[in-house]
Amino acid sequence: MGILDWTILCATLLFIVGYGVWKTKGSKNVDDYVRGGRQAKWWTIGLSVMATQASAITFLSTPGQAFHDGMGFVQFYFGLPIAMIIICLVFVPLYHRLKVYTAYEFLETRFDLKTRSLAAILFLVQRGLAAGITIFAPSIILSAVLGWDLRTLNIIIGILVIIYTVSGGTRAVSVTQKQQMFIIMLGMFVTFFFILGSLPADINLSKALKIAGASDKLNILDFSFNTESRYTFWSGITGGLFLALAYFGTDQSQVQRYLSGKSIRESQLGLVFNGMLKIPMQFFILLVGVMVFVFYQYNPAPLNFNPAATQAVMNSDVAPRYIELNKRHEELGVDKKMAQDKFSAAISRKEYDAIMQAKLEIININSKDSTNRAVAKSLIKEADSVAETNDKDYVFIHFILNNLPKGLIGLLLAVILSAAMSSTASELNALGTITALDLYKRNKKEDKSDEHYVLASKGFTLLWGVIAIFIACVASLFDNLIQLVNIIGSIFYGNVLGIFLLAFFFKFVKGNAVFFAALVTQILIIVLYYNLIHIYPSGQEKLGYLWLNFIGSALVISLALLFECFDRLLKKPPITST
Incomplete structure (x- = not known):
């Protein structure tokens, strides 16, 4: 890396942090800090939702996924547009009508405090782990490739995010994510056209795609009913649908993005915007990975990219x-x-x-x-x-550092770190909010002022930032980082989504049945994951992890219905003969 690269990288990151602090200073009440004063426009919501999901893992792992396995991973997102429609029609109007600060407030209204607390704790566990991974992912790869110290990188990324997230809350996350998405997409488009221009003179885009197709890198759709395959059309349209419903409908890191909307319509338009652009964006990122593959058909590639x-x-x-x-x-x-x-x-x-x-x-x-x-x-x-x-996560960063010109390297590294910061900021913002409002405030007997709970939210956000940095420092690399985040989500999301579906559509089911059904479901899903997925090598699972989302939802609903019916039978007075 040259001076120009360092200048671009440092200037980009410092601008994002400084802009976030300057633009959002002075939040003095919970509504401003948690929901951004409910002033966000639809394009801000849409970009913020996209940036929250598009972590550094997306831009490091996805091109490597395409390089090795082709475009099939895009099927993972096929259920997302359908999920956006359902969330716009069911979740958004309800959350806005109840004027909730968190998704889990609704569960107490519908069931009871212990169900709300359980759902909040499940969220804190899985999202706390994910926050550490979103810091760890770029750190371990950049440290391996550039020789930078891993723990120092973890701490630097974590501190940069903590500064503006603690300072400005939800509004700081939203306003910085617009700049981050611009930097991210600029970097990916520049890379794509650089690769195209670096191929032999007679290789245009059409020929490049045919070259990729000859090596089976453009096999997008798999209509087989093979449950052992990670990515098929059916797993994407079912398991992917349930994962997207759970993630965008019940995960506070996403719910908090559209709770900041100026109106129901603004929130709905933001989600529709995300639903329309997410698959094309993911398709394009995978296509960049395919183009990297084509580039290495004409240029020397290492035996192992790590x-x-x-x-x-x-x-x-x-x-x-x-x-x-x-x-x-x-x-x-x-x-x-x-x-x-x-x-x-x-x-x-x-x-x-x-x-x-x-x-x-x-x-x-x-x-x-x-x-x-x-x-x-x-x-x-x-x-x-x-x-x-396993070197999937190193393919793209190796290409960046060894083939891009000076200046562009700094821009792409800024892309990776900006993506890490955007996702981590949303996660820390949500973790702090849930801890402060769903656990601390709800279980505190005496009333406190708005300023007190703003300070509590900031304190818990800082605490979760420190925890995320700690998790990043002790984490270990997985088969593929983008899959690791989705696997963690799949273990928990189906259960939480099932709780919300029970709340929406099964009005006769009470809190006790749901609470114990959720506990049993979570244990069974963890056991199922360990025995049918975890112990098998990559790609050889007896059950693709996306199916856990559907199974978790179906299981908690079935058990809750069974427990409720059983409870009613026990309470039913005996029939006496006269």
């Missing part, structure tokens, strides 16, 4: 074997480029037989490449049993 793993194996006894494997990998890279040239020429001549022959050659080379990479991972593991062999 530099820390490569260093570990090169400093071990198995280094000679790894060097020999890397030599074969480089020779295969030359063959790969020649095969792509043949394929491109055949496309230009429109010779079907030559196209199919070149495609078969590419498939054969890809198979050898996959074998070499698998052997490399085994050698890395042999050299260092704790080294991270």
